[in-house]
Amino acid sequence: AQKVTQAQTEISVVEKEDVTLDCVYETRDTTYYLFWYKQPPSGELVFLIRRNSFDEQNEISGRYSWNFQKSTSSFNFTITASQVVDSAVYFCALARGYSSASKIIFGSGTRLSIRP
Amino acid sequence: GAGVSQSPSNKVTEKGKDVELRCDPISGHTALYWYRQSLGQGLEFLIYFQGNSAPDKSGLPSDRFSAERTGGSVSTLTIQRTQQEDSAVYLCASSPALAGGGPDTQYFGPGTRLTVL
Numbered sequence: 520a521q522k523v524t525q526a527q528t529e530i531s532v533v534e535k536e537d538v539t540l541d542c543v544y545e546t547r548d549t550t551y552y553l554f555w556y557k558q559p560p561s562g563e564l565v566f567l568i569r570r571n572s573f574d575e576q577n578e579i580s581g582r583y584s585w586n587f588q589k590s591t592s593s594f595n596f597t598i599t600a601s602q603v604v605d606s607a608v609y610f611c612a613l614a615r616g617y618s619s620a621s622k623i624i625f626g627s628g629t630r631l632s633i634r635p
Numbered sequence: 636g637a638g639v640s641q642s643p644s645n646k647v648t649e650k651g652k653d654v655e656l657r658c659d660p661i662s663g664h665t666a667l668y669w670y671r672q673s674l675g676q677g678l679e680f681l682i683y684f685q686g687n688s689a690p691d692k693s694g695l696p697s698d699r700f701s702a703e704r705t706g707g708s709v710s711t712l713t714i715q716r717t718q719q720e721d722s723a724v725y726l727c728a729s730s731p732a733l734a735g736g737g738p739d740t741q742y743f744g745p746g747t748r749l750t751v752l
Contacts, residue, residue: 552738562746563745571737610678619666619730619732619737620666620738623678623738626677627676
C-alpha cells in the first residue's frame with residue numbers, strides 16, 4: 520500500500536524565517552514519483568515539483584528547495600526567507616511510476632502561516 | 636493557454652437530489668482525474684480516465700457516484716441521491732499522459748464546492 524505522511528498539521532513562523540515541511544512516504548514500488556503542491560487561500564492547487572525515485576539530487580528553485588532521501592523515505596520541502604505570500608496549505612504526494620497516467624496519493628497537508 | 640475549468644463553481648442541493656459536475660481538461664491532455672477534498676482534509680482520489688476509458692475507478696465511494704468522459708475531452712461526475720456526507724470540494728485534474736517517463740504532472744482546476752443540505 521502507498522501512504523504519505525505529513526506529521527506537521529500547522530506551522531506558523533515570522534516572515535523571513537526559514538521553514539521546512541516534512542514528508543515521509545511508504546511504497547513497495549521501486550519506481551515512483553513524488554510531488555509537492557501548494558494550495559493558497561484561493562483554493563486552487565498549484566504544482567511545485569515532480570521528482571522520480573531514481574533522482575536523489577536535491578533541487579533548488581529560487582527560495583524553494585527539496586531534499587529527497589530514499590534511505591529515510593523522505594521528501595522534505597524548505598522555504599528560505601519566507602514571505603507572507605507563502606502562506607498556504609502544502610501537500611506532498613506520491614504516484615506509482617509504471618505508467619504515464621496514475622492516481623496521486625496525497626498527504627493530509629501542512630498549513631503554513633507566515634506572520635508579518 | 637487555458638487551464639482546467641470546472642462548472643459550476645458552487646452547487647447547493649437538497650439531500651436526495653442528483654447533481655452533475657463538469658470538467659473541461661487542458662486541450663490535448665489525454666488523462667483526466669477526479670478528486671474530492673472534504674473540509675480541512677487532504678485530497679481523496681475518485682477516478683481517472685485515459686481517453687474515454689476509466690482504468691481506475693477504485694476511489695468512487697459508492698454506487699451513487701459515476702463518471703463519464705466523451706470525445707476524450709469533457710468529463711461529468713454524477714452523484715445520485717446526494718447525502719450530506721457528499722459535501723466537499725470536487726477537484727478535477729488533467730495531464731498529458733505522454734507515453735513513457737512515468738506519471739505526468741497533474742494540473743488542477745478550481746474545483747466545485749458542493750453543499751448538500
